[in-house]
Amino acid sequence: MYRGCINECGPSWQHAHRASWLLTTTSTPALVFATMNRPGGAGISGLTRLQNATQSYNALSNEISKEQVKNLHVQLAQFRTALQSFAQTHRDKIRKDASFRHAFTIMCANIGVDPLAGGAPGDGILGRGWWGELLGLSDWNLELGVQIVDICVSTRHQNGGLIDMADLLRLLGKLRGTNSSSTTVNEEDVVRAIKTLKPLGAGYEVFPVGGRKMVRNVPRELDADQAVVLSLARETGGRLVESLLSEQSGWTRERAHVALENMALRDGLCWIDDQDEIDGKAYWVVSVLQWNE
Amino acid sequence: MDLQPHTTPSGFKLPSIHSLPPFFSKQENLETLAISLDHWTRLILSYARFKRIFYLRVEDAEVTGGDWDEVLRNTRINRRVRPEYLSFILSQLVAKNLAVYDPIKQDRSVLLYWRTPDEWAEVLHSWATSTGQLNTILTFYEIIEPAVESQLSGIPVAILRKAIAVLAKTARAQSIGVADGEGVRFFATHAR
Numbered sequence: 248m249y250r251g252c253i254n255e256c257g258p259s260w261q262h263a264h265r266a267s268w269l270l271t272t273t274s275t276p277a278l279v280f281a282t283m284n285r286p287g288g289a290g291i292s293g294l295t296r297l298q299n300a301t302q303s304y305n306a307l308s309n310e311i312s313k314e315q316v317k318n319l320h321v322q323l324a325q326f327r328t329a330l331q332s333f334a335q336t337h338r339d340k341i342r343k344d345a346s347f348r349h350a351f352t353i354m355c356a357n358i359g360v361d362p363l364a365g366g367a368p369g370d371g372i373l374g375r376g377w378w379g380e381l382l383g384l385s386d387w388n389l390e391l392g393v394q395i396v397d398i399c400v401s402t403r404h405q406n407g408g409l410i411d412m413a414d415l416l417r418l419l420g421k422l423r424g425t426n427s428s429s430t431t432v433n434e435e436d437v438v439r440a441i442k443t444l445k446p447l448g449a450g451y452e453v454f455p456v457g458g459r460k461m462v463r464n465v466p467r468e469l470d471a472d473q474a475v476v477l478s479l480a481r482e483t484g485g486r487l488v489e490s491l492l493s494e495q496s497g498w499t500r501e502r503a504h505v506a507l508e509n510m511a512l513r514d515g516l517c518w519i520d521d522q523d524e525i526d527g528k529a530y531w532v533v534s535v536l537q538w539n540e
Numbered sequence: 541m542d543l544q545p546h547t548t549p550s551g552f553k554l555p556s557i558h559s560l561p562p563f564f565s566k567q568e569n570l571e572t573l574a575i576s577l578d579h580w581t582r583l584i585l586s587y588a589r590f591k592r593i594f595y596l597r598v599e600d601a602e603v604t605g606g607d608w609d610e611v612l613r614n615t616r617i618n619r620r621v622r623p624e625y626l627s628f629i630l631s632q633l634v635a636k637n638l639a640v641y642d643p644i645k646q647d648r649s650v651l652l653y654w655r656t657p658d659e660w661a662e663v664l665h666s667w668a669t670s671t672g673q674l675n676t677i678l679t680f681y682e683i684i685e686p687a688v689e690s691q692l693s694g695i696p697v698a699i700l701r702k703a704i705a706v707l708a709k710t711a712r713a714q715s716i717g718v719a720d721g722e723g724v725r726f727f728a729t730h731a732r
Contacts, residue, residue, distance in 0.1 A: 404579075511572075512568055518565075519562055519565055519567060523561070531560065536542075536560070537541065537543065538543050539556055540555070
């Protein structure tokens with residue numbers, strides 16, 4: 248049975264050693280005396296014991312530290328989850344309600360979390376792109392996005408909410424100051440920034456028209472016919488009439504009429520001129536006009 | 541098409557939209573119409589201020605040779621504002637408190653507020669103060685046709701009355717009937 252126990256309980260030399268120590272302390276007076284003279288244990292066995300104790304303390308300390316770190320991780324994870332679930336629960340509100348979004352960023356600032364802060368992916372509790380992933384916004388894109396919105400809104404009365412990419416880039420350059428190369432933006436930047444605007448639901452979209460790109464900044468879908476109209480308007484300098492459109496596109500007069508009327512009446516992309524000398528009624532696609540002030 | 545601003549012979553700078561043919565037609569899309577009206581409102585008021593014109597009438601779109609030809613017509617693109625559209629523009633100016641029908645009970649003639657009655661009141665009071673005419677009785681004629689030309693020269697009586705009414709509310713003026721018509725007495729502004 249004893250043998251069984253030895254076999255069961257780990258390294259046998261430890262047990263053998265302890266057994267011999269017990270044996271000596273009880274049965275040999277000289278050794279008992281020596282032990283009593285050096286309290287705390289002396290000699291090989293005492294040193295070993297001290298070493299064991301130190302090791303145990305170290306192990307315990309490590310374990311406590313680990314436990315604390317683990318707890319901290321758990322707490323951080325909980326905090327992150329809480330913040331995330333808060334952001335997710337109120338995502339729509341954060342996206343839509345400017346004052347709520349403001350309050351949310353203030354709250355983040357108060358607890359020392361910058362939702363826009365950079366860093367490697369997964370770095371800290373809120374790594375790069377956390378805000379980006381969650382809300383579709385990130386710092387630089389956000390700034391560029393704001394500038395795009397600024398230009399689109401301020402030119403909407405001229406172009407009906409449809410702006411040429413080249414025009415937009417030109418105006419962006421003007422707004423940002425083109426003197427340094429670090430401030431210039433290209434088409435790709437604009438496309439990316441517009442993507443980040445998507446969650447705002449403003450309907451900003453880049454789409455091709457006759458080999459060129461245009462940015463739509465009104466929440467309206469453009470159909471294929473409208474793309475043809477826009478493309479043709481570029482060639483004519485803005486003025487379109489039913490007869491010309493049906494001739495150029497091969498559409499029936501009826502289809503050309505509907506396309507133009509829709510663009511004018513429903514979408515506000517055309518202005519109607521009812522004093523046209525030749526056709527009586529002409530449609531002017533305002534987004535292809537060049538405005539000089 | 542390239543749209544350029546245009547400076548008229550009288551020196552007024554017309555905005556580039558004035559060269560856009562459809563600007564002279566009433567737009568059917570409400571948003572587009574609002575944009576167009578906004579441009580017309582600004583254009584009309586700034587031109588009136590520039591030329592010191594107080595009245596705009598539907599008639600101005602019907603016959604040539606009036607004060608408004610440079611604005612209501614663009615001979616370079618052969619477009620003009622039709623009387624029906626002008627009539628609608630006038631109604632919008634009145635609705636936005638930027639003009640009043642004058643005389644009342646008709647809708648073909650408006651008095652333009654390129655300065656509001658409140659603003660005219662300040663102009664009037666500071667004119668009376670700077671010309672040393674406080675506490676004396678002035679006839680309307682003396683204000684409208686002063687010996688030395690002022691900002692108030694030629695101001696319509698209708699606006700003058702409104703401006704005096706504004707000053708009367710703060711006890712800075714008092715309407716007085718005089719032998720040959722209407723008069724007014726101005727008082728210094730008292731710190732209250």
